[in-house]
Amino acid sequence: MASVTLTINGQKAIVPSGITVLEAAEMCGYSVPTFCHEKDLTAPGACRICVVEIKGWRNLPPSCVTTVAEGMEVETESPAVIEARKTILELLVANHPLDCMTCEKSGNCKLQDYAYRYGVSSPTPYEGEKKQFAVDDSNPYIYRDSNKCILCGKCVSTCKAVADRSIIDYAFRGFNTKIATFMDTDLKDSSCVYCNRCVAICPVGALTDRNMMGKGRIWEYEKDEVTCTFCDSGCKFDVNYKNGEVIGVTAKNPSAGRPLCLKGRLGTEFIKNPDRTDLPLVNKNGEFIPVSWEEALGIAPIVEKINTLKCRKERELKCLST
Known part of the structure; x- marks a missing residue:
């Protein structure tokens, strides 16, 4: 396999040709923040939080869609890069509900993590209008709050490319842009099969598994990897425990492979069935x-x-x- 030699943060690296700067940085042990990028999905290069500085380039290119080149000199945390990322985060926080203390995604939210990493707090210099979309709690499987959506598009990509469906997509324009179903109906009125892949891949609290709401924080759970036995597909997922009780399941690899079906995700309720027998x-x-x-x-x-x-x-x- 052909390779190229480049420098990342002063460190010389030999990486396979054709990979992105983001992949090269990760191979060298550097953590580059991302919102819209997800392994096994097409990178749209939309969120711009992964920008880097490349010597000789006039702009700060997104590393997730920039291919490595021979002799390239990359800085992933230069002052210009940090300033750009901080500005992007301030703009997102300015329109985001700041209910982190009660948000179900607290502790597992990329916006929260990056705001802490780059010292972004509220109010920001760009403090503005908050979105007022209606919350979709019409179905028993997915709680959808579009006011927390950062429009990264990962849910759209995974629904279209991996789950082989196009239930959701971008709708409207400007400040009112949102991720919506056809004709902006509730999920229960769409052809959604509730595989919950969009929930598993969402980086913020816009999509939540209702089966696990109010039952604990991410750091309180213990996880065991298991293989689903409801069919012969052999989906792997993590069973989440709290105080010895099964709370719910989460996909092992949300961006690739098969989605968890309703039986796979809700089958844990059988454990609490009083008629369940432990004998063959x-x-x-x-x-x-x-x-x-x-x-x-x-x-x-x-x-x-x-x-x-x-x-x-x-x-x-x-x-x-x-």
């Missing part, structure tokens, strides 16, 4: 009867042997018939 069930005379694990494990090899003999017999009959 065996079909006896057409009725499933709870038996001990010893009996069930003793039956399993017999069933496997019967199935093996049955398949062998079917193969022999097929050979005789031909």
Whole structure:
């Protein structure tokens, strides 16, 4: 594979040709802030928070859509870059609801993290009008507050490219621009299947999983990676626990692979079912009867042997018939 040599923050690096400056910086261990960029999705280069300074360039290009070149000299935290990022954050904060203390995304919000990183607080020099969109709480799966949306477009990209749907897109113009369904209806009136991929990929509190609202903060959860067994797709996700109780599930990789279906995300409710049995069930005379694990494990090899003999017999009959 061809490679190029460049300098990032004074550090010489040899990276594969064709990758972006953002990827090269991450390979060298530098953290470049991003809003609209997500691995496995097309980078729109819209939010501009990932700008860097490149020697000889007149502007500050977005690193997520700028390809590396031989001899390139990049600064990811120069005074000009920091000033540009701080200005972008101040403009976002100026129109953003500052209810971080009660926001469900607190502790897992990129806007909150970057505002802390670059020392942005309210009021900002650009303090202006707050958006007054109606909150969409019409369905039991997704709580949608467009007033907190920063228009990064990641939900649109993942719905269109990965979930193979186009339920949402940009609507209206200027200050009133928002992410909306066709004709700006509620999600319950659209063809949304509630895979919740848009929720998992949202960097702020605009989209929230209603199943987990009010049950805890991100830092209070313990996580276990599991594989869903509702079908043969084998989706991987994290089961979130708090004080030993299952709170909900979150996608392991929200930007790639299959979305979590409703069964996969809501199947944890079966754990709280009072009729749930911890014993295996065996079909006896057409009725499933709870038996001990010893009996069930003793039956399993017999069933496997019967199935093996049955398949062998079917193969022999097929050979005789031909």
